[in-house]
């Protein structure tokens with residue numbers, strides 16, 4: 001089996017004799033067939049092939065196959081955003097009247113998708129703390145629970161999910177565990193090795209790494225036995241009348257059913273399709289993911305240690321610090337490093353944070369993380385601007401919190417920039 005670095009560079013595409021070395025961008029909405037009988041087979045899911053890029057496109061499939069290989073999954077697909085990936089991953093398992101248990105330490109956009117928008121679709125969510133005890137996790141389940149959801153490293157709280165505990169509880173209730181693995185990427189963490197069943201990504205972040213495209217991905221481990229829980233997942237285990245009565249888990253097996261249904265039904269109906277050009281750009285990012293993640297982690301670690309020793313800094317949150325609550329879990333699940341995002345508080349609260357931000361010269365103020373270029377955000381003044389100081393503290397994003405996403409520049413320059421900005425506080 002190939003190592004991860006080789007997969008980052010080569011997985012998903014192997015040109016035949018005389019074919020282009022780089023992944024071709026198939027910039028075509030449609031594909032020609034010799035007979036309508038041949039095309040009919042595709043529409044019936046009787047044959048594999050392309051007919052319309054809303055459903056599938058060769059460039060996108062090559063890149064999805066690379067991400068599936070990196071995660072060690074059986075099937076994968078790209079979506080037009082991380083939001084679409086998380087929506088599809090849950091909606092592929094649930095209908096109105098169903099219920100999901102989700103960690104409360106998740107990306108704000110995902111929280112809103114679940115707690116507001118999907119709730120309006122009739123799907124209920126119970127949120128549990130990522131550090132909940134086994135008993136507390138069990139207590140969140142209901143007879144109509146169909147999935148459990150969490151983030152490997154929560155954005156922006158940086159809590160580490162205890163995969164083995166969450167997977168154990170999910171499986172005792174006969175439901176799959178879905179995990180958003182955006183922050184560590186498969187280079188630093190492969191959730192399938194710890195019992196996770198389905199992985200999602202915002203490929204907008206480290207996987208792209210250069211701020212060029214918004215995208216998402218879903219990968220199936222192929223480990224969840226849909227037929228063992230037939231009553232819970234009729235969408236996978238009973239005939240789909242919109243495809244002449246095929247049964248996904250029968251026709252495509254345990255390894256292919258989830259993704260095939262997700263493409264055939266959700267991509268068909270919601271159309272959150274990635275552009276082939278974007279898949280190409282994403283693939284360029286993936287080719288250096290293993291090199292960049294190493295540097296992001298080195299810079300994050302050096303920055304966190306520097307901040308921890310600085311007398312103008314009130315607190316530092318980085319799972320690579322020995323003092324961190326999640327240090328042991330990070331060592332267990334991501335021994336080679338976590339990510340480049342560090343959050344910290346400047347003594348003096350909101351005003352001190354504002355002065356610090358305006359003094360930075362290398363780190364750019366941007367609503368983005370996980371980019372080759374260092375970027376920084378003061379949530380109290382941006383994403384969480386509508387909240388009062390008290391509300392900010394309640395949701396774990398205090399008025400002094402600064403989220404610093406260390407890029408792949410030289411650590412010494414990044415630290416010098418932060419040091420001179422702190423001098424102005």
Ligand SMILES: *Cc1c(COP(=O)(O)O)cnc(C)c1O
Nearest residue numbers: 081082083107155182202204215
């Ligand atoms: C950014 C992000 C998302 C949303 O992804 P988009 O590509 O912006 O739609 C989901 N999960 C996590 C952890 C993220 O950081």
